[in-house]
Amino acid sequence: xxxxxxxxxxxxxxxxxxxxxxxxxxxxxxxxxxxxxxxxxxxxxxxxxxxxxxxxxxxxxxxxxxxxxxxxxxxxxxxxxxxxxxxxxxxxxxxxxxxxxxxxxxxxxxx
Amino acid sequence: xxxxxxxxxxxxxxxxxxxxxxxxxxxxxxxxxxxxxxxxxxxxxxxxxxxxxxxxxxxxxxxxxxxxxxxxxxxxxxxxxxxxxxxxxxxxxxxxxxxxxxxxxxxxxxxxxxxxxxxxxx
Numbered sequence: 001x002x003x004x005x006x007x008x009x010x011x012x013x014x015x016x017x018x019x020x021x022x023x024x025x026x027x028x029x030x031x032x033x034x035x036x037x038x039x040x041x042x043x044x045x046x047x048x049x050x051x052x053x054x055x056x057x058x059x060x061x062x063x064x065x066x067x068x069x070x071x072x073x074x075x076x077x078x079x080x081x082x083x084x085x086x087x088x089x090x091x092x093x094x095x096x097x098x099x100x101x102x103x104x105x106x107x108x109x110x111x
Numbered sequence: 112x113x114x115x116x117x118x119x120x121x122x123x124x125x126x127x128x129x130x131x132x133x134x135x136x137x138x139x140x141x142x143x144x145x146x147x148x149x150x151x152x153x154x155x156x157x158x159x160x161x162x163x164x165x166x167x168x169x170x171x172x173x174x175x176x177x178x179x180x181x182x183x184x185x186x187x188x189x190x191x192x193x194x195x196x197x198x199x200x201x202x203x204x205x206x207x208x209x210x211x212x213x214x215x216x217x218x219x220x221x222x223x224x225x226x227x228x229x230x231x232x233x
Contacts, residue, residue: 001173033215040219042156049206049223050148050156061221093156097210097217100172101146101158 002026002096006104013109019081021107023094028074031098038098041070041079044106045090053092054079086111113137115145115207115224122230128195131227133207140188141165143209146220147181147192151203159205162190163212197231204228 003026013019029038037057042050052061054070057077067082081088089111094104118132133145147159160171162181169181180193190207205227208220 031215031217036217038217042219044156049208049226050220051223052219052221055219059218061219095156095219097219100170101148101161103148103156103158106155 002029002099002102004094004096004102004104006092006094006107008107009105010108010110013081013084013111015086015111016083019084019088019109021079021092021094021109023072023077023079023104025075025077025096029096029098030074037073037077038096039070039072039077040095040097041068042093042095043088043090044093050093081109084109084111113222115209115222117205117207117224117227120228120230122232123197125198125231125233127197127231128193129197129229130191130193131205131207131229133190133192133224135188135190135209138209140183140185142212144212145181145183145190146208146210147179148206148208148220149203150206150226151200154203159192161210164190165212194229197229199231202229202231 005024007022039057041054044050058070069080071078091106091108093106116134121129141164144161146161164183183190207224209222210220
């Protein structure tokens with residue numbers, strides 16, 4: 001299985017400040033046939049299902065605010081919230097879908 | 112609108128089985144894989160496997176092989192997840208989610224069910 005490791009486990013950020021979450025995969029998730037990284041980011045608020053934010057490591061899902069951005073390739077990825085809003089308080093998960101589906105352990109973002 | 116609606120909460124005794132349903136609407140059921148993901152209380156997300164509603168083919172995470180069965184009824188656009196041999200460790204919220212079926216155009220899981228709470232207790 002591909003193991004996904006996120007850092008940090010939790011993060012306290014002031015409103016309007018930047019939040020950065022890292023995700024590392026135990027092997028490359030770059031699908032060479034289309035040069036896409038099969039890596040997604042999800043946001044989960046208490047009592048709700050996860051919400052897809054980003055796929056292909058850097059493509060925002062429709063309707064996701066542009067303060068959310070993803071970067072990275074191969075085995076190292078980053079989710080950045082450029083200016084944290086109160087509604088962004090949540091747990092964030094990375095997920096690889098290159099081989100089977102595995103999630104990182106989650107990063108809790110607080111104010 | 113596109114949605115997945117899951118069956119209601121279940122309480123089961125150890126050793127029993129549970130079957131959770133996931134009804135799709137607003138899109139062509141056979142165009143998207145259905146994944147099952149669970150979340151134990153206060154814990155992270157754990158993928159259990161997926162179902163190709165078009166062919167009925169399945170792929171299960173190694174942890175659940177032998178205990179999980181995923182099926183579908185295309186006539187009512189519904190997927191099912193059956194988990195047997197329940198223990199207290201299976202107490203969790205179980206989600207279904209859809210993901211595109213084209214390997215060369217795979218995106219994330221873009222639509223999720225509301226979750227079904229399964230409690231295993233004697």
